[in-house]
Every structure is written in structure tokens, then in C-alpha cells.
Amino acid sequence: MTGNIYLRIGVSLSILTLIYRLIIGGIGVYLVASVSIFISMFYFLLKKFIPTNKSEHSLLDVNEELNFLIASLYSFAKNYNIEINYFSTLENQVFIKADKNNFQKALTNLVKNGFESSQKGSIEIAVHEMLSSILIVIEDNGKGLTKDQLKLLGKPIHTTKNNVEEPDIAVSYNLIGSMSGKIEVASELGRGTIFSVIIPKAAELKV
The missing domain is CATH 3.30.565.10 (Histidine kinase-like ATPase, C-terminal domain)
Structure with a gap:
């Protein structure tokens, strides 16, 4: 549960970063921010759909x-x-x-x-x-x-x-x-x- 909260925060920050860089940067910065969002989403799907054996004490x-x-x-x-x-x-x-x-x-x-x-x-x-x-x-x-x-x-x-x-x-x-x-x-x-x-x-x- 905690991991998902951190992940959502990370995705939100990535989106805000993308909007900011689009305003002050250009297409090159856009590509970098897009990669950041892609990585965050990929990590979210990995955690959601691939089970782990880690116990929760x-x-x-x-x-x-x-x-x-x-x-x-x-x-x-x-x-x-x-x-x-x-x-x-x-x-x-x-x-x-x-x-x-x-x-x-x-x-x-x-x-x-x-x-x-x-x-x-x-x-x-x-x-x-x-x-x-x-x-x-x-x-x-x-x-x-x-x-x-x-x-x-x-x-x-x-x-x-x-x-x-x-x-x-x-x-x-x-x-x-x-x-x-x-x-x-x-x-x-x-x-x-x-x-x-x-x-x-x-x-x-x-x-």
C-alpha cells in the first residue's frame, strides 16, 4: 500500500515536470520527461501485476x-x-x-x-x-x-x-x-x- 502511494506521487511529479519543461524547454526536454513518465508507469504495472513472495510484518x-x-x-x-x-x-x-x-x-x-x-x-x-x-x-x-x-x-x-x-x-x-x-x-x-x-x-x- 505504501509503495503504491509513493509510486503515484512519483508519477504525479513526473507529469508536473513534463508540463513545466514543455513551457520553458522544447521538444528535447519533452522527450526526456516522456521517458521519465514511461519508466514510472512501467514500474507501477510491474508492482501491480507481478506477485511477490515478500511478507508484510x-x-x-x-x-x-x-x-x-x-x-x-x-x-x-x-x-x-x-x-x-x-x-x-x-x-x-x-x-x-x-x-x-x-x-x-x-x-x-x-x-x-x-x-x-x-x-x-x-x-x-x-x-x-x-x-x-x-x-x-x-x-x-x-x-x-x-x-x-x-x-x-x-x-x-x-x-x-x-x-x-x-x-x-x-x-x-x-x-x-x-x-x-x-x-x-x-x-x-x-x-x-x-x-x-x-x-x-x-x-x-x-x-
Whole structure:
């Protein structure tokens, strides 16, 4: 949005420059100004019609985002006969700086992993405030992971066709990493898996 505003201002200035130079200059100056307008318009069309993968970070209320997450996953959990229990020890509003869609996607992938492994169990989601960061714990009582599976978490999969696939968990690792955060995992076969998501609080980020 801000980029478009600057761009429109730039186009307007170019048009004003053209009018001014036509008055005091001549055809040569007209050509220079025309090129300037053409470049501005070309840049505008480039930004408008060619999508980018750049995320837009903003201040997110952690409790608000987690409540939204749980509400959005309610029907999904019901299909798996999974109960979601949410606990928050946050006494005040706590913010992180992140892209809203990426934050939701990263946590959704981790929770859905619990759905698929638990089957008629429960998932505990808890959030705690630490000194300079927030800790989100996602715990399921599913089948757990082996040591070999733990080593592969967060890594892309190389297929037989020399293609590289990025599992949902690997996507979550990358998205949380883009927020200056990290994911830690502990798992035990037959007992379940615990994902610990650690993200710096907004006040602690150096902009």
C-alpha cells in the first residue's frame, strides 16, 4: 500500500515536470520527461501485476492470534475426534512482529501434525511469556517420532525424480525462522510429540 502511494506521487511529479519543461524547454526536454513518465508507469504495472513472495510484518497480539487459530481449527479437530485445550499465562497483551498469514500457517501445520498422529486424543496448546520472547508449546499424545524421524524434521525431502518437496513441518520451520524465531521438538514413541515455538517479543526486535 505504501509503495503504491509513493509510486503515484512519483508519477504525479513526473507529469508536473513534463508540463513545466514543455513551457520553458522544447521538444528535447519533452522527450526526456516522456521517458521519465514511461519508466514510472512501467514500474507501477510491474508492482501491480507481478506477485511477490515478500511478507508484510506487523504487530500481532499473541493471545488474539492463538484464539483465532483454535477457532479456525475447531471443525478440523472435531473430524479427528481431537480435543484442543488452550492455556495462556500471559497477564498483559504481548506482541510479536510477524506476517499474520505466515504465523497462522506455521502453527496450523504443527497442530495438524498432532491431529494426524493422535487420533481420538487431545492437543495441548500453551503460551508463556519469557524475558525477551514468547514460548508457544504444542503437545499431542500421539504415536511419537523415532530418532531418525526427529533428525529429518524441518528438512526438505529429495524425491527419486531429483525434485525437492518441502513438508508442512519444514515450511513451519522456515516461516518461524523468518520471524527471528525457532522451533524445538521433543518426542517419544508411543507417548507423543512436543513442539516448542520461541519467537522474540516485538519490543526486543531491533528494527
